Amino acid sequence: MNWDEFADWGGKIAARGAAYHKTLRERPVRSPVKPGEIIAQLPETPPEGGCDMAEILEDFERIVMPGLTHWQHPRFFAYFPANAAPPSMLAEFMVTTLAPQCMLWQTSPAAAEMEERMLDWLRLSIGLPEGFQGVIQDSASSATLAAVLVMRERALKWEGNVRGLSGGPTPRIYCSSGVHTSIDRAIWVAGIGQDNLIKIPAKPGDPNRALDTDALAAQIREDRANGLLPAGIIGATGGTSVGASDDIAALARIAGDEDLYLHVDAAWAGAAMICPEFRDLWDGVEQADSVVFNPHKWLGAQFDCSAHFIRDPDALRQTLAIRPEYLKTQTDGAFNDYSEWSVPLGRRFRALKLWFLIRSYGLSGLREMIRNHVTWSLALCNKLRGHSEIEITSEPILSLFSFRPKGWSDDAVLSLVEAINTDGRIYLTQTNLDGQIVIRFQAGSFGMEEADAEMAYLTILEMIRKTDAG
Known part of the structure; x- marks a missing residue:
């Protein structure tokens, strides 16, 4: 293919893409194909x-x-959004055509300096104080792994990378029982082991399902008394299942008292913090050592783009940086070489899509979208609550809540979920909450309108009537 043909086909593919998005509502949300x-x-x-x-x-x-399965569909209410707003797509098109490798400042100065500025824009947007610095990771899973590695090295006095974990004390990490499974994977990859990830149950009756901080403090004291090595705490803001959110201020007090590293996973919910009225959900976050959220979810940045904020970048670099001769440059130390802040050496130019996105919509446009989603989700929750056959099993946290038909068996609820998704008008997922299967609803699609929430209500009721309760 020559470059004239490339330009011709590029235009045709862009036109196809626009037509696809304009007709998404005519398509079933979930793919109907068989394995x-x-x-x-x-x-x-x-x-x-x-x-x-x-x-x-x-x-x-x-x-x-x-x-x-059409993740950009306006009635994609499953999992969490993986939005791709048009300006972000155009930025990715530019990055794909230019194809820079952004591992060092020298290999792409614009990428390094734009990343520094865009992360500071995001820091200001979500209300984190000055002193936090940011880096773009590929996903929250990678950011959490990096945080766990720092916890490990810090607890082992920076000797773990050299000596390994055998023969010495094994670090212990603490979190709530509602965290994302990426926490478990980070513990595996870091060599700490599942047995040393201590999951603290939620405090009884807590509306946010926050972990029991009294139980956490008692567990840390018990572990120290038994000669174990507490290393860090991972708090959640907007847990995957039903949005469980820990008391970050209380976790920060415990972390300070015990000299532990505190990481906050706000992968989905962190985007909502561009709206000041939602920030009480993570009060105390300014005291954390690191925080992650994904602009590639609710903010509309094309996947992948995860914002990882750190109070002490030197600790992260001390954990991850490695400098063979061929990576040394004459600008060492003058600018950030972000490959030293993440596990992979190679890096894409991810900051460009943030620049396009934020400049195109402005914070006001992004806030309006998020506020609409929260409002429409709450309204749907209240309509379902008013139906005699439906119970709300977890109250809305931002735009996420759960429900189930009253008196139905778990198998019947699963059959209902499958029937809804096979129908194709909307897409939902289930979770296990307090030992029973419930249905999650989460509003977050960039193209969603209020009428889509109404369609969800009508579809749910219709499919309940058509599905055997079992």
Whole structure:
């Protein structure tokens, strides 16, 4: 393909993309294909010769499109959003065409300096105080892994990377029972082991399902008395299941008293902190050692883009930085080489999409979207609450709540979820809450309108009537 053909096909693909987004409401949210349908249409061996782009795109429409679940659909109410706002897509198109490698300041000065500025824009936007510095990670999972590695090294007096964990005390990490499973994976990868991730149950009756801080403090004291090595606490703001949010101020007091590192995982909910009225959900966050949230969720930045804020970047660099001769430059120390702040060496130019996105909508436009989602979700929750056959099983935390039909078995609830998703008008997921299966609703799609919440209400009621309670 020559560059004239590239320009021609680039324009055609952009036009197809716009048409796709304008007709999303006409498509089922979840892919209807059966397992094996896609791979059966793909040849078992690669072609020897090339073919025309027109043929490739025809096959794309025939094979790929039916097998996609439409994450940008305005009635995607499952999991959490993975939005891709149009300005962010254009930025990613630019980055893909330029294809810079941004591991050091020297390898892409604009990328390094824009990342520094964009993370400071985000810091100001969510109300974190001066003193926090930021880096873009690929996901909250990577940010949490980095935080756990810092906890480990700090507790081991910076000798873990050299000596390993065998033969010495094993660090212990504490969190709530409602955290994302990325915390478990970080513990595995860091070599700490599942047995040393201590999950503290929620405080009985707490509306936010925050972990019991008295139980946490008692567990830390008991572990120290038994010769174990407490290293850090991971707090949650907006847990994955039903939005559980810990008392961050109380966790910070315990972390300070016990000299532990405090990391706050706000992967989804952190975006809502651009609205000052929601910040009481993470009161005390300014005392944390690190915080992560994902602009690639609610803010509309194309995946992947995770904002990781650190009070002491030197601790992160001391944990992760490695400097072979071929990576040393004459600008060492003058600017941030962000590959020293993350596990991968190679880095994409992720800051550009934040620049495009924030300048295009402004904070006011992004705040309006988030406030609408919270309002529409609360209204839907209250409508379902008013229905005699439905119980609300967890109250809204921002735009997330859960419910289930009264008196139904878990199997019947799962059948209802499957029936709703097979119907195609909306997409929901289930979770296990207090030992029973409940249905999650989470509003967050960039293209959502109030009418989409009304469609969710009508669809839920209709499918309850059609589904056997079991």
